[in-house]
Ligand SMILES: Cc1cc2nc3c(=O)[nH]c(=O)nc-3n(C[C@H](O)[C@H](O)[C@H](O)COP(=O)(O)OP(=O)(O)OC[C@H]3O[C@@H](n4cnc5c(N)ncnc54)[C@H](O)[C@@H]3O)c2cc1C
């Protein structure tokens with residue numbers, strides 16, 4: 001067990017500095033949250049106001065870091081030192097830290113007031129519990145108040161823990177969630193100390209990415225079972241036939257997928273060494289560890305005390321086009337519900353949105369009055385053979401039209417103009433034809449269009465890279481395309 005985890009479990013959350021008297025009381029810029037969005041806002045503030053003094057308050061005991069590698073690249077390193085190093089290999093083979101910058105980059109809190117060049121100081125392990133938007137005051141969890149000039153709430157989300165896991169501590173650390181560095185460290189240390197079987201509950205991005213990475217982890221002796229109520233993997237994202245195809249591919253990679261099942265109950269078993277899960281069909285499964293990946297809720301607890309409005313549908317801070325809640329108070333990233341000019345009000349829980357909305361807020365905090373018009377994308381990787389980038393509204397209840405690259409030309413396809421729910425269109429290098437997806441078809445590479453009123457409002461680039469800007473253009477056009485095969489051709493899906 002790492003020293004940090006021992007300390008945290010003995011004395012409660014680590015606070016650096018320990019005493020709030022070492023945290024500045026009056027700051028021009030205050031960033032609440034230690035994630036990607038806050039750090040992106042800092043970068044924008046710095047480039048528009050080079051001597052800006054920025055204070056960041058993070059409830060995590062770490063400097064700002066990125067989360068995506070936590071379910072992916074970091075698991076390809078089976079050296080236990082990764083738990084301390086927290087670095088990962090990028091696609092080009094170079095090593096990179098999860099942290100955006102090393103400790104030396106940050107302005108020590110004690111120099112905050114005197115440093116003429118400004119910089120970013122971070123109070124770690126501290127939370128803001130209340131904002132007084134009239135007086136421009138933020139309250140720390142020990143009651144201390146900080147006066148701000150401009151403030152950003154970039155508090156992200158926290159895992160939703162569903163029954164029967166709602167009382168996590170009843171499971172002796174054998175059931176965990178997965179969102180941050182501490183969660184990664186605990187899971188990794190559990191595996192290093194002999195855990196041989198893991199159940200992942202949840203079938204969307206978090207659960208599926210983690211299941212794939214764990215199934216390849218180390219010498220692959222680890223048994224990984226993934227349980228979720230949907231019929232197939234990523235069913236909240238993919239059309240049904242593609243979800244089914246993906247499920248089979250993940251099974252081939254070694255993930256034991258149990259779809260269409262909810263959990264009836266969970267209890268410690270085998271002298272409290274394992275957790276026994278009872279599924280809705282009555283089957284029982286015992287595993288050494290369970291990871292709950294069943295969605296999330298926005299971190300907006302401080303809204304109530306602060307009289308800030310929360311969107312009743314998405315649960316995020318309601319912000320205007322400039323991502324402002326009130327004058328000089330902003331919200332962005334995962335926790336904000338904003339007006340997307342193409343798609344309407346929404347809350348987006350993805351990295352690119354955290355970066356872009358953070359950047360825009362940073363500019364607005366330094367005096368710009370820009371509206372947020374960026375259409376965010378997201379990506380996912382499920383082992384070596386499945387990866388995708390997506391943009392717009394990716395909702396499988398919408399009609400979809402897909403065009404897949406087919407390596408071996410077939411002359412038997414019947415051309416048709418129909419584009420109903422989940423009708424896929426397949427291409428050959430010589431001609432394009434349309435057919436309903438069949439058992440055994442290969443959907444290794446292609447493009448999926450999501451339609452509303454025949455207008456493309458979402459696109460998945462399936463194992464197809466470097467085309468997001470083009471997809472963004474297609475969405476922006478907001479028009480009915482007569483033939484989506486022609487649009488698909490622009491994406492050169494046949495190229496290797
Ligand atoms: C394991 C994992 C893998 C992911 N992979 C991908 C991916 O491949 N592609 C993709 O597009 N997206 C991915 N995402 C989503 C992406 O990481 C998030 O969208 C992004 O982190 C959101 O950034 P944020 O700054 O808005 O929020 P967060 O990163 O959640 O940061 C919020 C911060 O605020 C802190 N905080 C909360 N409340 C308070 C408070 N009251 N006071 C002080 N601090 C507070 C939190 O502790 C946290 O440090 C992944 C997410 C996870 C968890």
Ligand SMILES: NC(=O)c1ccc[n+]([C@@H]2O[C@H](COP(=O)([O-])OP(=O)(O)OC[C@H]3O[C@@H](n4cnc5c(N)ncnc54)[C@H](O)[C@@H]3O)[C@@H](O)[C@H]2O)c1
Pocket residue numbers: 071157162163201202203204205206207209227228229230236261262263293294295296349350351378379380381
């Ligand atoms: N590539 C990416 O963009 C990426 C990767 C990892 C995580 N994330 C982010 O992490 C967050 C959490 O992701 P997620 O996949 O947990 O959220 P999600 O809401 O997309 O999926 C939740 C999953 O849990 C299942 N579930 C819900 N209740 C259940 C129950 N009682 N029993 C069994 N299964 C149940 C749902 O059916 C669904 O499969 C999101 O913000 C997501 O965007 C993103």
